[in-house]
Amino acid sequence: MKILLFGDAPMALNEGGINQTLYNLFSFIKPEDFLGITEVSLKNLKKIGSTEPYTNRYRSYKLNFINIPINRFTKFVSPLIDRINFYLFKKNKYTKLKKEISLFAPDVIISCSNTSSGILMHDKLLSGLTIPVIPYFMDDWMYKTNNDQVGNMVYQIIQNMLRKNSYWMMIGEELGNILASRYQAKPKEILYVRNPVDLNDAPKNSKYIKSLSFKIAYAGALWPMHFDSFYAFAKAVNLIAKNQPTELILYTQESQWNWRKAELKPLGVIYGGHLPYKQVHQELNKSDALLITASFDPENFTHATGSLQTKITDYCKSKRLIISCAPAYAANNKFIKDNDCGVCIETNDVSEIVTNLTKVIDNINNYQHLVTNAWNSLKSFSKENVHQQIQLFLQSATKQ
Incomplete structure (x- = not known):
């Protein structure tokens, strides 16, 4: 054909x-x-x-x-x-x-x-x-x-x-x-x-060991349909980091980083560079958790509702806990809830994100079954x- x-x-x-x-x-x-x-x-x-x-x-x-x-x-x-x-x-x-x-x-x-x-x-x-x-x-x-x-x-x-x-x-x-x-x-x-995704080159199964400095990675662009949520989350991580070592690492193209770094660098966001696709899953596996975001802005309502982001299946393959910071109606959150494969933080209030995220960081070992569920969901993909x-x-x- x-x-x-x-x-x-x-x-x-x-x-x-x-x-x-x-x-x-x-x-x-x-x-x-x-x-x-x-x-x-x-x-x-x-x-x-x-x-x-x-x-x-x-x-x-x-x-x-x-x-x-x-x-x-x-x-x-x-x-x-x-x-x-x-x-x-x-x-x-x-x-x-x-x-x-x-x-x-x-x-x-x-x-x-x-x-x-x-x-x-x-x-x-x-x-x-x-x-x-x-x-x-x-x-x-x-x-x-x-x-x-x-x-x-x-x-x-x-x-x-x-x-x-x-x-x-x-x-x-x-x-x-x-x-x-x-x-x-x-x-x-x-x-x-x-x-x-190709399931044959996924990171090998290994017992999760929490990093001394808790690492949260985000891979991909930061368009308006992502950014307001990411920005609120970055503020929350910056506050948490004052009391316990916590890092937010951004993997994206250099043009995206140059566009956003004036806002993100003061919040301690670390630029990890742009990863070739074949390296993405192994590199993300070195983190403790993986962040996906969708906009809370009403202007982006249908985008959040209708767009299941590419990165979600790549995150499932990377075998680390997925954290979605997005409104309850977001397609990302629906996928996560349907497959019981991650944590949804459904607020852009920084203090509430701090409370929810601190709970995850402090009890990260109790969430590892969600990582297994994420991997199992990939059989369909x-x-x-x-x-x-x-x-x-x-x-x-x-x-x-």
């Missing part, structure tokens, strides 16, 4: 959560049966390096023909450049890319866009094809789309995509329900797929299992 994977983000193991998830989900595809369409240039794909063996199977599109300069005039020239770029985009027929798709002749298209530009390009390149399209959404990023010309176009394209195609892929049931309701669409079948589910699902979708 020949598969076209469309989306702004490419498969790449050592990049962000979306890139890693795409790689883990679709790396069963033979390179000769794969074609990827991405916003990332081939030059940058080669620089990334962790897209192999698919790098040369990608083709790139460019939506913005004029780059917006970053200087003191940005806010003045940006609206004009945006209008020019949008005009040029509408005029561009992208003939070469369409020909590439036609020559490849895919049996099925998986469309996974995470930005408005990706959705616009989906419509530009794929709307006239009769090939089955499977929409795959990982996050509800769309709720922040502006109510303007582009925003209305994006809404209409997504609605048409979901209504026209009866087979969907979603990161979780919560997100599927949100989108079905918002866009008034009803699929024939939804496959819920989360970041799968092994690469072998998930790849088989996807292949069967694609076969059904192409027979419709």
Whole structure:
């Protein structure tokens, strides 16, 4: 089966959560049966390096023909450049890319866009094809789309995509329900797929020994959908550390650290660097607990509700206690409660976090059964299992 994977983000193991998830989900595809369409240039794909063996199977599109300069005039020239770029985009027929798709002749298209530009390009390149399209959404990023010309176009394209195609892929049931309701669409079948993991290279089982300085690790980006909760948690750790040795270690890309360090460094947050994916689980296993966060801000409500984060299955594989600081309605917390595989601190009040977290630190040995439960939950998310589910699902979708 020949598969076209469309989306702004490419498969790449050592990049962000979306890139890693795409790689883990679709790396069963033979390179000769794969074609990827991405916003990332081939030059940058080669620089990334962790897209192999698919790098040369990608083709790139460019939506913005004029780059917006970053200087003191940005806010003045940006609206004009945006209008020019949008005009040029509408005029561009992208003939070469369409020909590439036609020559490849895919049996099925998986469309996974995470930005408005990706959705616009989906419509530009794929709307006239009769090939089955499977929409795959990982996050509800769309709720922040502006109510303007582009925003209305994006809404209409997504609605048409979901209504026209009866087979969907979603990161979780919560997100599927949100989108079905918002866009008034009803699929024939939804496959819920989360970041799968390879169980064969997990840290070895060993008796947990508490560190002299209690180490809590966080791996991943700190976007607005994570940050307010992380920031409150960091304040709590800083207070606890005054009475007992406690550390909060952040593993993320350097650009993320540079963005947030002015706020986090004074709180004692330690930057651990950016870990290659193959090292993540062994490194996290050196900690005492692993932190996952979701925003308490009402503006991020649907994001917290519908988005089960990539890192949660990687945390389960790392065999350390998962601590979620998030609202009670967060998808992360639902997963943890359903699988009894971690601790949920459902407040952003710093003093309450201190109380709850101190209890965990003081009694950490009493929580180790949750680590076992987390590992056991991964049987449903092994690469072998998930790849088989996807292949069967694609076969059904192409027979419709």
